[in-house]
Amino acid sequence: MKKIISLLLLLLLISPAYAGLAEMNAIQQRIDSIGTRILNFNKIPKRIIFTYSEETKAEWLGKYHELKSRQIIVYDELYQFTQTDDEIAAMLSREIATVLKSYSGMWGGSIDAIQVALSSKKFETVADKRAVDYMVKAGYNPLALIVFINKTYPQKRQDVIARHNLTSKRLARIYEYITYKYPEYLQDTEYINNQYYQNFLLNSLENRRKLEEKIKMHSTGEVHYE
Amino acid sequence: MNKLTALFLLFLFTCKACYCETLPYNFYDTFCIPITLSITEEISTKDNIYEGQSVQFKVRKNVRHNGQSILKSGDVINAKIETIVTSGMNGFPAEIIIDDFQIPGICNSQLISTYNKKGQNRCLWVYPLKWSLTLIPFAGSLTNLIKGGHAKIRPKDIVTIYYYPNWKEDKDLCIEDIKNENGTSLSE
Numbered sequence: 001m002k003k004i005i006s007l008l009l010l011l012l013l014i015s016p017a018y019a020g021l022a023e024m025n026a027i028q029q030r031i032d033s034i035g036t037r038i039l040n041f042n043k044i045p046k047r048i049i050f051t052y053s054e055e056t057k058a059e060w061l062g063k064y065h066e067l068k069s070r071q072i073i074v075y076d077e078l079y080q081f082t083q084t085d086d087e088i089a090a091m092l093s094r095e096i097a098t099v100l101k102s103y104s105g106m107w108g109g110s111i112d113a114i115q116v117a118l119s120s121k122k123f124e125t126v127a128d129k130r131a132v133d134y135m136v137k138a139g140y141n142p143l144a145l146i147v148f149i150n151k152t153y154p155q156k157r158q159d160v161i162a163r164h165n166l167t168s169k170r171l172a173r174i175y176e177y178i179t180y181k182y183p184e185y186l187q188d189t190e191y192i193n194n195q196y197y198q199n200f201l202l203n204s205l206e207n208r209r210k211l212e213e214k215i216k217m218h219s220t221g222e223v224h225y226e
Numbered sequence: 227m228n229k230l231t232a233l234f235l236l237f238l239f240t241c242k243a244c245y246c247e248t249l250p251y252n253f254y255d256t257f258c259i260p261i262t263l264s265i266t267e268e269i270s271t272k273d274n275i276y277e278g279q280s281v282q283f284k285v286r287k288n289v290r291h292n293g294q295s296i297l298k299s300g301d302v303i304n305a306k307i308e309t310i311v312t313s314g315m316n317g318f319p320a321e322i323i324i325d326d327f328q329i330p331g332i333c334n335s336q337l338i339s340t341y342n343k344k345g346q347n348r349c350l351w352v353y354p355l356k357w358s359l360t361l362i363p364f365a366g367s368l369t370n371l372i373k374g375g376h377a378k379i380r381p382k383d384i385v386t387i388y389y390y391p392n393w394k395e396d397k398d399l400c401i402e403d404i405k406n407e408n409g410t411s412l413s414e
Contacts, residue, residue: 040251043338104342115318115349122314126321129277129309133325181278220274222312 028052031074034085035092041138046103048072048096052079068113070099081152086135086144093131093138093145098123100130120163128170129177136185142178143191146171150200171200172207172225179211251335255392258338261297261329262286263385270378271310271320271345279307281324283385291391297329304328308340311377316356317348319374327387335396339387346375 028051035050047070054076072095082088098116101123105112116123128149132142153167178185191197201208207225214223263283269275282302289297297303305328311321323342326334352369360366379385 040249040253043251043253045338105347111347111350115347118349118353119314119316119318122311122318126309126311130323133308177277180276220276 024052024054027079030085031079031088031092034088035072035096038089038093038096038134038138038140042134044096044100046070046100048099050074050092052076068102070102072096072099078152082148084144086140087148089135089138089140090131090142090145090148093134093140094127096134097127097130121159121165124165124170125173128174132174132177132182136182141185141188141191142174142182143185143188143194143197146174146178146200147191147194147196149174150203151196166226168204168207169225172204172211172223175200175204175208176211176214176223179215250394250396252394253390255390257392258388258390259289259291259296261289261387261389263303263387264381264383265379265385266302266381268378268380269307269322270376271312271322272376272378275307275310275322277307277310281305281307283327286384289389291389296331296389303330305339313345313374313376315370315373317350317352317369317372317374319345319347319349320377321345322377322379324379324385329389332389333395336390336393337387338390341385341387343377343379343383345377348372348374 031050031052035048038044039048049070050072052074072092074091078091079088082091101116102109102113128145131145135142135145149167149171153170155167156162156164159166159169185191207223210223210225214221262285264286266282266284269281282304285297285299285301285303288295288299305324306326307322308325309321309323311323313320321342321344323340325340327337327339328334329337352372356366356369359368
């Protein structure tokens with residue numbers, strides 16, 4: 001009887017730890033699978049690895065893993081916002097676009113990597129646009145990028161003295177990019193019935209009106225989104 | 227009954243291992259044919275260009291594979307402007323990324339074709355200047371006014387894309403062979 005009880009206690013102690021490990025392994029496997037699919041379908045001939053971490057992203061030290069060691073770290077704080085494979089693909093595609101920048105240019109890409117780190121606002125828009133292309137080529141719905149950003153990033157008051165664009169501006173630019181390049185996705189019934197996407201449509205009324213005006217005027221200039 | 231259960235369990239364990247997904251690509255083969263191109267008309271980030279805009283390239287040299295002509299010098303193929311990066315503060319250069327080359331008779335899945343061209347990168351001297359000017363209050367911020375160079379693709383620029391004939395063909399990404407007026411295909 002004692003043996004059975006001690007075995008049961010041992011099992012109780014081990015099983016939660018194992019369950020946690022198994023869960024982490026499943027997440028890692030999911031991230032690897034989606035990330036590699038994006039790399040292969042886009043025929044990206046560079047090495048990039050994906051690592052899931054339960055830690056919180058450091059603000060300054062060790063911030064640019066993607067630029068230094070071409071390693072995309074998916075932090076738990078971001079992963080928790082993703083519900084579908086499309087949304088994980090959105091998160092990874094953005095990072096892949098950033099990593100690829102560190103592979104081009106002088107000194108093994110060091111100069112370009114510094115530029116990306118210093119001009120983060122500028123490159124944020126580029127990464128968003130490239131992410132849309134990567135997602136489409138890998139068979140994911142680019143509207144998931146809008147959903148992911150809409151759920152994840154807060155709305156600051158201004159971006160004049162800031163290192164990042166206003167989230168509403170980012171979303172509007174992504175929407176514009178999809179409107180011009182992949183308009184077929186805008187009619188996707190899956191996302192028409194997605195409450196998070198509908199929330200974006202609601203909070204971007206003014207910006208979308210500006211885009212409609214641009215389309216109507218056949219203008220190629222930049223729209224000043226809010 | 228036990229045998230049946232054992233068989234069922236065995237089936238459950240092995241069926242996943244037997245299931246083998248066939249990927250739509252296979253990058254095993256390293257043989258590739260470079261295709262050299264040049265743009266027919268100069269484009270620049272200074273001009274009114276937009277993402278998704280179609281641009282045309284001229285084939286510079288004949289391209290042959292297995293004794294067959296794939297492309298002839300002077301043939302025109304279409305591509306698209308994928309992304310435009312405008313020039314930014316502190317000498318950040320503009321950039322044009324071109325992809326989606328449409329070659330008759332060749333699948334896009336058999337091409338490695340992303341081409342990008344950057345403008346003049348002025349960050350190399352702007353940042354040292356900025357940091358040296360920071361000794362004077364607010365003077366460092368003046369370098370924000372210096373923008374990077376515009377990206378231009380001129381007809382004299384050589385654009386090389388790579389065709390991997392032995393890679394898998396994704397039929398959805400194939401461009402049908404365009405026939406000429408006399409019925410012969412463009413790639414013949």
